[in-house]
Amino acid sequence: MNKKYFRYINTLFVVLPMTMIMAFVGLIRNYGFGEDWFFKFLSAWSVMLPVAYLCAFLIIPKAKKLAEKATSEKKTTQSIQL
Known part of the structure:
Protein backbone atom coordinates (compact mmCIF):
# COMPACT_ATOMS: atom_id res chain seq x y z
CA MET A 1 0.00 0.00 0.00
CA ASN A 2 1.14 3.50 -0.71
CA LYS A 3 2.25 5.17 2.54
CA LYS A 4 0.88 8.45 1.21
CA TYR A 5 -2.74 7.32 1.74
CA PHE A 6 -2.24 5.09 4.80
CA ARG A 7 -3.19 7.81 7.30
CA TYR A 8 -6.45 8.60 5.51
CA ILE A 9 -7.51 4.98 5.07
CA ASN A 10 -6.55 4.03 8.62
CA THR A 11 -8.59 6.93 10.01
CA LEU A 12 -11.54 5.93 7.84
CA PHE A 13 -11.44 2.35 9.17
CA VAL A 14 -11.56 3.69 12.73
CA VAL A 15 -14.24 6.31 12.13
CA LEU A 16 -16.61 4.12 10.05
CA ALA A 44 -27.84 10.40 11.32
CA TRP A 45 -24.86 8.38 10.12
CA SER A 46 -24.48 10.43 6.93
CA VAL A 47 -24.02 13.54 9.07
CA MET A 48 -21.83 11.92 11.73
CA LEU A 49 -19.36 10.26 9.37
CA PRO A 50 -17.87 13.33 7.64
CA VAL A 51 -17.86 15.37 10.85
CA ALA A 52 -16.05 12.64 12.79
CA TYR A 53 -13.64 11.99 9.92
CA LEU A 54 -12.57 15.63 9.74
CA CYS A 55 -12.39 16.00 13.53
CA ALA A 56 -10.20 12.91 13.77
CA PHE A 57 -7.47 14.70 11.80
CA LEU A 58 -7.55 17.52 14.33
CA ILE A 59 -7.68 15.32 17.43
CA ILE A 60 -5.32 12.45 16.58
CA PRO A 61 -2.09 14.50 16.32
CA LYS A 62 -2.80 16.31 19.59
CA ALA A 63 -3.69 13.04 21.32
CA LYS A 64 -0.48 11.47 20.02
CA LYS A 65 1.62 14.33 21.42
CA LEU A 66 -0.17 14.15 24.76
CA ALA A 67 0.32 10.38 24.97
CA GLU A 68 4.01 10.71 24.10
CA LYS A 69 4.43 13.39 26.74
CA ALA A 70 2.63 11.32 29.38
CA THR A 71 4.68 8.19 28.69
CA SER A 72 8.10 9.67 28.00
CA GLU A 73 11.09 8.23 29.90
CA LYS A 74 12.54 11.63 30.67
CA LYS A 75 9.50 12.83 32.56
CA THR A 76 9.14 9.69 34.68
CA THR A 77 12.82 9.69 35.69
CA GLN A 78 12.65 13.36 36.68
CA SER A 79 9.62 12.78 38.89
CA ILE A 80 11.38 9.86 40.60
CA GLN A 81 14.44 11.97 41.41
CA LEU A 82 12.36 14.68 43.07
Whole structure:
Protein backbone atom coordinates (compact mmCIF):
# COMPACT_ATOMS: atom_id res chain seq x y z
CA MET A 1 0.00 0.00 0.00
CA ASN A 2 1.14 3.50 -0.71
CA LYS A 3 2.25 5.17 2.54
CA LYS A 4 0.88 8.45 1.21
CA TYR A 5 -2.74 7.32 1.74
CA PHE A 6 -2.24 5.09 4.80
CA ARG A 7 -3.19 7.81 7.30
CA TYR A 8 -6.45 8.60 5.51
CA ILE A 9 -7.51 4.98 5.07
CA ASN A 10 -6.55 4.03 8.62
CA THR A 11 -8.59 6.93 10.01
CA LEU A 12 -11.54 5.93 7.84
CA PHE A 13 -11.44 2.35 9.17
CA VAL A 14 -11.56 3.69 12.73
CA VAL A 15 -14.24 6.31 12.13
CA LEU A 16 -16.61 4.12 10.05
CA PRO A 17 -17.52 1.54 12.71
CA MET A 18 -17.42 4.03 15.58
CA THR A 19 -19.87 6.41 13.93
CA MET A 20 -22.06 3.51 12.86
CA ILE A 21 -22.27 2.24 16.44
CA MET A 22 -22.90 5.70 17.86
CA ALA A 23 -25.63 6.49 15.31
CA PHE A 24 -27.32 3.15 15.99
CA VAL A 25 -27.19 3.50 19.78
CA GLY A 26 -28.40 7.10 19.66
CA LEU A 27 -31.25 6.20 17.34
CA ILE A 28 -32.41 3.23 19.41
CA ARG A 29 -32.23 5.21 22.66
CA ASN A 30 -34.17 8.16 21.29
CA TYR A 31 -36.66 6.59 18.87
CA GLY A 32 -36.57 2.80 19.23
CA PHE A 33 -37.33 0.49 16.34
CA GLY A 34 -40.06 2.50 14.64
CA GLU A 35 -41.28 1.89 11.14
CA ASP A 36 -38.62 4.13 9.54
CA TRP A 37 -35.69 3.48 11.91
CA PHE A 38 -33.34 2.46 9.11
CA PHE A 39 -33.76 5.74 7.22
CA LYS A 40 -33.29 7.71 10.44
CA PHE A 41 -30.12 5.70 11.05
CA LEU A 42 -28.77 6.46 7.57
CA SER A 43 -29.64 10.12 7.97
CA ALA A 44 -27.84 10.40 11.32
CA TRP A 45 -24.86 8.38 10.12
CA SER A 46 -24.48 10.43 6.93
CA VAL A 47 -24.02 13.54 9.07
CA MET A 48 -21.83 11.92 11.73
CA LEU A 49 -19.36 10.26 9.37
CA PRO A 50 -17.87 13.33 7.64
CA VAL A 51 -17.86 15.37 10.85
CA ALA A 52 -16.05 12.64 12.79
CA TYR A 53 -13.64 11.99 9.92
CA LEU A 54 -12.57 15.63 9.74
CA CYS A 55 -12.39 16.00 13.53
CA ALA A 56 -10.20 12.91 13.77
CA PHE A 57 -7.47 14.70 11.80
CA LEU A 58 -7.55 17.52 14.33
CA ILE A 59 -7.68 15.32 17.43
CA ILE A 60 -5.32 12.45 16.58
CA PRO A 61 -2.09 14.50 16.32
CA LYS A 62 -2.80 16.31 19.59
CA ALA A 63 -3.69 13.04 21.32
CA LYS A 64 -0.48 11.47 20.02
CA LYS A 65 1.62 14.33 21.42
CA LEU A 66 -0.17 14.15 24.76
CA ALA A 67 0.32 10.38 24.97
CA GLU A 68 4.01 10.71 24.10
CA LYS A 69 4.43 13.39 26.74
CA ALA A 70 2.63 11.32 29.38
CA THR A 71 4.68 8.19 28.69
CA SER A 72 8.10 9.67 28.00
CA GLU A 73 11.09 8.23 29.90
CA LYS A 74 12.54 11.63 30.67
CA LYS A 75 9.50 12.83 32.56
CA THR A 76 9.14 9.69 34.68
CA THR A 77 12.82 9.69 35.69
CA GLN A 78 12.65 13.36 36.68
CA SER A 79 9.62 12.78 38.89
CA ILE A 80 11.38 9.86 40.60
CA GLN A 81 14.44 11.97 41.41
CA LEU A 82 12.36 14.68 43.07
